[in-house]
Amino acid sequence: MKISVIFGSHRFGGTNHEIEKILKKYSDIHEFDFIHLANNKIEGCIDCHECGKFGQCILPPSKNDHFQEVYEKMIVADAVFIITPVYAVIPSRLTALFERMTSVLYYTGVMNTDNNPLLNKKVAIFNYCYNKICDDKEIKLIFDKFVMKNYRFDRSTYKYMNKCENPNEKYSNIIEYIQDTIINL
Numbered sequence: 738m739k740i741s742v743i744f745g746s747h748r749f750g751g752t753n754h755e756i757e758k759i760l761k762k763y764s765d766i767h768e769f770d771f772i773h774l775a776n777n778k779i780e781g782c783i784d785c786h787e788c789g790k791f792g793q794c795i796l797p798p799s800k801n802d803h804f805q806e807v808y809e810k811m812i813v814a815d816a817v818f819i820i821t822p823v824y825a826v827i828p829s830r831l832t833a834l835f836e837r838m839t840s841v842l843y844y845t846g847v848m849n850t851d852n853n854p855l856l857n858k859k860v861a862i863f864n865y866c867y868n869k870i871c872d873d874k875e876i877k878l879i880f881d882k883f884v885m886k887n888y889r890f891d892r893s894t895y896k897y898m899n900k901c902e903n904p905n906e907k908y909s910n911i912i913e914y915i916q917d918t919i920i921n922l
């Protein structure tokens with residue numbers, strides 16, 4: 738399976754590095770594309786609505802903006818893993834990615850339609866602080882609208898690849914949880 742792995746952390750090293758090392762053990766089974774937001778800056782949407790005319794975000798790809806590149810890597814992958822630390826909720830670059838995805842899908846008229854390129858995409862979302870597993874429900878709720886036609890606003894109803902209700906009862910740390918998800922894909 739071709740898996741795009743988006744790491745939300747803004748720093749190299751740390752837990753994201755440990756997780757990447759573990760995932761690499763499965764490189765003979767899966768083709769990973771590791772995307773670190775630490776070196777993929779994503780600016781906020783400027784609400785220009787130009788994506789509605791051009792079919793894609795017109796903020797130029799540059800060393801300061803990698804939205805289009807990251808977005809396209811999600812579209813071409815068989816599965817997307819979003820692995821993010823808690824940053825007083827969500828890291829700002831990941832927030833900006835979600836913000837721009839919302840605009841592109843909405844203004845191009847594909848959100849909630851069969852033409853959404855992310856509709857029914859296989860997705861796993863993990864949230865952590867150091868090696869502790871944190872609640873992923875908020876991020877899953879946000880992400881539902883990118884992958885579903887009939888999403889709701891009060892709770893996530895999408896079938897994510899990692900769907901353990903109380904992962905802290907089953908796993909002792911985030912690495913175990915991610916590893917188990919990969920093994921059972």
Ligand SMILES: Cc1cc2nc3c(=O)[nH]c(=O)nc-3n(C[C@H](O)[C@H](O)[C@H](O)COP(=O)(O)O)c2cc1C
Pocket residue numbers: 746747748750751752753754822823824825826865866867868
């Ligand atoms: C800007 C910032 C905000 C953070 N906010 C929180 C927080 O509100 N709650 C928490 O438990 N940890 C918080 N942390 C700690 C990170 O979740 C933790 O350091 C995590 O391991 C970082 O991921 P990394 O090791 O892959 O870089 C914050 C860290 C940063 C840099």
